[in-house]
Amino acid sequence: MTAVQPSPKHQKSKALKPGSRPPAKELCSECGLCDTYYIHYVKEACAFLNQQIATLEESAHGLSRNLENPDELYFGVHQHMMAARKQEPIAGAQWTGIVSTIACSMLDRGLVEGVVCVQNTPEDRFGPMPILARTKAEVLAAKVNKPTLSPNLSVLEQVEQSGMKRLLVIGVGCQIQALRSVQKELGLEKLYVLGTPCVDNVSREGLQKFLETTSKSPETVVHYEFMQDFRIHFKHEDGSIEKVPFFGLNTKELKDVFAPSCLSCFDYVNSLADLVVGYMGAPYGWQWIVVRNQTGQEMLDLVTEQLETQPVMSRGDRHAAVQQSIPAYEKGVTLPMWAAKLMGVAIERIGPKGLEYARFSIDSHFTRNYLYVKRNHPEKLEAHVPEFAKQIVSQYQLPES
Numbered sequence: 001m002t003a004v005q006p007s008p009k010h011q012k013s014k015a016l017k018p019g020s021r022p023p024a025k026e027l028c029s030e031c032g033l034c035d036t037y038y039i040h041y042v043k044e045a046c047a048f049l050n051q052q053i054a055t056l057e058e059s060a061h062g063l064s065r066n067l068e069n070p071d072e073l074y075f076g077v078h079q080h081m082m083a084a085r086k087q088e089p090i091a092g093a094q095w096t097g098i099v100s101t102i103a104c105s106m107l108d109r110g111l112v113e114g115v116v117c118v119q120n121t122p123e124d125r126f127g128p129m130p131i132l133a134r135t136k137a138e139v140l141a142a143k144v145n146k147p148t149l150s151p152n153l154s155v156l157e158q159v160e161q162s163g164m165k166r167l168l169v170i171g172v173g174c175q176i177q178a179l180r181s182v183q184k185e186l187g188l189e190k191l192y193v194l195g196t197p198c199v200d201n202v203s204r205e206g207l208q209k210f211l212e213t214t215s216k217s218p219e220t221v222v223h224y225e226f227m228q229d230f231r232i233h234f235k236h237e238d239g240s241i242e243k244v245p246f247f248g249l250n251t252k253e254l255k256d257v258f259a260p261s262c263l264s265c266f267d268y269v270n271s272l273a274d275l276v277v278g279y280m281g282a283p284y285g286w287q288w289i290v291v292r293n294q295t296g297q298e299m300l301d302l303v304t305e306q307l308e309t310q311p312v313m314s315r316g317d318r319h320a321a322v323q324q325s326i327p328a329y330e331k332g333v334t335l336p337m338w339a340a341k342l343m344g345v346a347i348e349r350i351g352p353k354g355l356e357y358a359r360f361s362i363d364s365h366f367t368r369n370y371l372y373v374k375r376n377h378p379e380k381l382e383a384h385v386p387e388f389a390k391q392i393v394s395q396y397q398l399p400e401s
């Protein structure tokens with residue numbers, strides 16, 4: 001692979017200087033685009049300056065979502081969904097390591113020359129350090145979530161300069177929207193996009209506050225997840241698991257912890273990735289796979305033999321719980337821990353499961369985010385909220401102001 005000069009158009013553009021105010025101002029999700037000469041395209045590409053999910057769905061998948069189809073309305077364009085887990089999980093991965101396994105397999109078989117992913121900094125296990133990985137060892141070193149805003153696209157300049165022609169990018173929705181928008185400028189023959197869902201992300205300082213407010217031992221947390229059993233599971237250095245019910249969260253303290261970009265985001269399900277690997281539409285303990293197009297199927301096929309799978313399922317009715325959660329969140333209601341635990345047990349028994357749990361989570365976040373944009377950026381509301389999200393939010397009664 002030979003090092004090449006960036007195209008003349010890009011040589012003229014300069015990345016944002018460290019410390020300067022980003023074009024999306026407080027709504028910047030630090031996706032990394034503006035750390036490169038691709039800042040040239042930011043007005044069009046940034047998910048918070050120019051919401052264009054439907055147009056990009058059309059170019060990525062050949063069609064945008066059919067709002068009449070209830071599954072597409074919620075989960076985006078897809079060929080099929082399933083629940084899966086690795087027969088032999090990767091130790092230390094966020095779930096069973098399906099994402100890392102696909103990426104390794106693609107390198108192994110020469111489908112791609114590099115993988116954009118995010119390792120952690122040497123001094124901080126949660127500090128994001130995006131890389132352009134060229135080996136399986138580098139991909140595996142990126143396993144597990146860095147639960148903070150991460151400038152994954154900051155390594156895009158290296159792609160063009162390296163002369164790489166076949167690339168896999170792993171990322172969350174805002175990163176992938178910007179990527180799709182500049183994809184034709186990268187000089188690639190083939191781009192593969194492996195996405196994860198994402199919600200309620202935080203800055204590194206916000207993460208610290210969240211850990212300190214919620215865990216008994218914030219400094220030993222190595223991994224955490226908001227689980228389908230309505231509890232946060234914190235895994236500690238000694239392997240122990242601490243479970244905190246969602247309903248026991250200190251909502252008042254945590255209201256301002258989420259990044260403004262995440263409070264304004266409606267792409268929870270990573271609509272523009274070829275393949276999405278999350279957990280929220282799967283039964284407890286399983287990962288959730290959404291194959292959006294033929295490229296996504298090609299990626300999944302590489303690892304199918306290593307997976308145990310089952311069809312997606314759906315049980316329960318989320319509507320009443322979502323409607324009740326709206327005023328509770330507004331008032332910052334926090335239950336005493338005994339009541340939160342009791343409520344957690346009850347809701348685990350009778351609450352929404354599988355795809356209905358995913359809809360519960362999407363509805364709760366979209367109603368909250370709609371109110372956030374309406375109150376804080378009313379001038380953006382109409383263009384920024386995609387049609388599918390408006391339809392989802394319209395099922396609920398929201399406060400007038």
Ligand SMILES: Cc1cc2nc3c(=O)[nH]c(=O)nc-3n(C[C@H](O)[C@H](O)[C@H](O)COP(=O)(O)OP(=O)(O)OC[C@H]3O[C@@H](n4cnc5c(N)ncnc54)[C@H](O)[C@@H]3O)c2cc1C
Binds near residue numbers: 094117143152288
């Ligand atoms: C910030 C965040 C929030 C999420 N929220 C949800 C959710 O609400 N619902 C849901 O169903 N799934 C969510 N996911 C996805 C889920 O937690 C798992 O990441 C996914 O199921 C893959 O698990 P795995 O074991 O296959 O991944 P692993 O094999 O452990 O690989 C994880 C991959 O994630 C990438 N990554 C890590 N941190 C980031 C980051 N900050 N930005 C971009 N890429 C990153 C790494 O490069 C690595 O390749 C979220 C992921 C992230 C990063």
